[in-house]
Amino acid sequence: MRQQSKLQVTVRGAVIGGPKPLICLPLVGKTRARVLQEAETLVGLKPDLFEWRIDAFDKAENAEDWLSLLKELRTTIGDIPLLFTCRIDLEGGLKEISQENRLELFVASIESGDVDIVDVELCNDRDFVHSIKECARANNVKLILSYHNFKETPSEPFIYAKLVEAQIAGADISKLAVMPENYEDVLTLLSATNKARNETVQIPIVTMSMGPEGAVSRLAGGLFGSDITFAVGMQASAPGQIPIEGLRTGMALLYNQ
Amino acid sequence: MRQQSKLQVTVRGAVIGGPKPLICLPLVGKTRARVLQEAETLVGLKPDLFEWRIDAFDKAENAEDWLSLLKELRTTIGDIPLLFTCRIDLEGGLKEISQENRLELFVASIESGDVDIVDVELCNDRDFVHSIKECARANNVKLILSYHNFKETPSEPFIYAKLVEAQIAGADISKLAVMPENYEDVLTLLSATNKARNETVQIPIVTMSMGPEGAVSRLAGGLFGSDITFAVGMQASAPGQIPIEGLRTGMALLYNQ
Numbered sequence: 001m002r003q004q005s006k007l008q009v010t011v012r013g014a015v016i017g018g019p020k021p022l023i024c025l026p027l028v029g030k031t032r033a034r035v036l037q038e039a040e041t042l043v044g045l046k047p048d049l050f051e052w053r054i055d056a057f058d059k060a061e062n063a064e065d066w067l068s069l070l071k072e073l074r075t076t077i078g079d080i081p082l083l084f085t086c087r088i089d090l091e092g093g094l095k096e097i098s099q100e101n102r103l104e105l106f107v108a109s110i111e112s113g114d115v116d117i118v119d120v121e122l123c124n125d126r127d128f129v130h131s132i133k134e135c136a137r138a139n140n141v142k143l144i145l146s147y148h149n150f151k152e153t154p155s156e157p158f159i160y161a162k163l164v165e166a167q168i169a170g171a172d173i174s175k176l177a178v179m180p181e182n183y184e185d186v187l188t189l190l191s192a193t194n195k196a197r198n199e200t201v202q203i204p205i206v207t208m209s210m211g212p213e214g215a216v217s218r219l220a221g222g223l224f225g226s227d228i229t230f231a232v233g234m235q236a237s238a239p240g241q242i243p244i245e246g247l248r249t250g251m252a253l254l255y256n257q
Numbered sequence: 258m259r260q261q262s263k264l265q266v267t268v269r270g271a272v273i274g275g276p277k278p279l280i281c282l283p284l285v286g287k288t289r290a291r292v293l294q295e296a297e298t299l300v301g302l303k304p305d306l307f308e309w310r311i312d313a314f315d316k317a318e319n320a321e322d323w324l325s326l327l328k329e330l331r332t333t334i335g336d337i338p339l340l341f342t343c344r345i346d347l348e349g350g351l352k353e354i355s356q357e358n359r360l361e362l363f364v365a366s367i368e369s370g371d372v373d374i375v376d377v378e379l380c381n382d383r384d385f386v387h388s389i390k391e392c393a394r395a396n397n398v399k400l401i402l403s404y405h406n407f408k409e410t411p412s413e414p415f416i417y418a419k420l421v422e423a424q425i426a427g428a429d430i431s432k433l434a435v436m437p438e439n440y441e442d443v444l445t446l447l448s449a450t451n452k453a454r455n456e457t458v459q460i461p462i463v464t465m466s467m468g469p470e471g472a473v474s475r476l477a478g479g480l481f482g483s484d485i486t487f488a489v490g491m492q493a494s495a496p497g498q499i500p501i502e503g504l505r506t507g508m509a510l511l512y513n514q
Contacts (some may be wrong), residue, residue: 183259184455215510220477223440246509249507252503253472
């Protein structure tokens with residue numbers, strides 16, 4: 001049995017940090033039609049969570065456009081929890097959006113009542129993170145604080161420290177994604193996750209080693225303490241993601257033991 | 258892509274240490290009828306290898322009985338490579354067999370022409386191992402030297418050293434199976450395997466972390482350097498083995514990346 005998170009997070013009945021990791025499908029459509037088409041198709045696959053990557057959307061700067069799309073999205077996915085992400089370009093964001101705009105996006109999404117979790121990078125300045133944290137808390141929206149490195153896998157102590165840092169900074173969930181160069185790097189990520197889960201980090205953890213070598217972390221990372229895994233729905237949102245059906249079959253082998 | 262073994266072993270066309278780990282199904286029937294029934298049923302699942310655990314067989318002491326069964330087994334499995342194992346009771350053997358008898362069993366099986374690989378524990382005395390090694394070499398049968406620990410997972414340097422020891426002692430394949438207490442132990446096994454593959458051990462390696470926690474090593478161990486994984490056919494021969502169909506599906510997610 002995997003070690004569960006000490007502080008679990010429940011959104012619309014879904015428990016993050018419980019006995020099994022949850023599967024999240026990213027929505028990365030560029031146009032309104034495409035986002036809705038992805039959601040309509042993928043809702044049938046019954047993921048545990050959806051993530052809307054608004055940095056992939058062509059009208060992310062137009063509040064009227066994206067807020068009405070968000071409302072339609074919520075209708076389409078029903079009661080499946082929604083994670084709202086506006087990834088910063090420094091950490092893999094799909095387009096440049098000013099920090100002012102990003103702050104507005106987060107605040108409006110949180111106040112809409114349609115999103116359950118928002119994901120903000122730890123690299124943002126303290127005031128930025130603080131504003132979103134306060135707004136999220138006031139609206140009962142959960143906060144992921146995250147770190148992404150598409151170039152390399154930092155050392156195990158660095159990864160461990162980042163996972164702890166998110167907790168200290170007030171996150172409800174601590175997330176980290178790094179790029180391996182070889183299988184040793186994959187083990188480094190898994191080992192740091194396992195130590196964080198068992199030793200210090202009480203909130204749910206989400207980690208992954210990206211790319212083809214890291215695919216094993218998307219399948220088995222939950223054993224070592226990762227509480228959400230991102231699968232491929234229509235399109236991958238990061239390298240190494242596995243199609244949801246296969247992922248489910250593979251996970252059943254490991255988590256039903 | 259996983260790192261392949263520097264010295265690969267080919268038996269009846271099957272490459273051990275190549276781009277993908279091979280799947281082996283153990284035959285652990287107690288009676289002649291049961292062994293043959295297992296083989297007949299399982300041959301349809303097309304494993305890469307079979308292992309006959311003769312220490313599970315009730316007439317292992319009667320050469321006439323088991324040699325004629327071996328012949329029938331070979332006819333049943335056709336050209337699928339056969340690993341012949343007479344596990345010592347100290348390391349998980351299913352019954353006590355004297356060392357004299359074990360030596361006879363190994364020599365007769367090697368000389369029969371029906372087995373392709375034999376598995377002998379490193380804990381046997383040097384003369385015992387040497388006799389089997391010479392006999393195997395003379396008959397073009399491959400030798401696994403193995404270490405099993407059903408109580409615990411030794412340290413990473415210990416595991417590493419055992420894998421190297423098999424190579425130094427003249428094995429064609431180095432095998433090690435240990436029992437984890439937690440997921441950190443599983444990572445220890447995977448990390449030792451990865452280091453052995455990348456740094457020192459040139460022959461194929463077979464490692465597994467047993468029990469439910471270790472199941473991930475049976476699915477993903479090949480990424481870190483394990484060249485054979487044992488699956489469940491009719492009955493498991495060790496704790497944590499996964500049914501072959503599910504294992505294949507799960508492995509396809511990892512090794513086709």
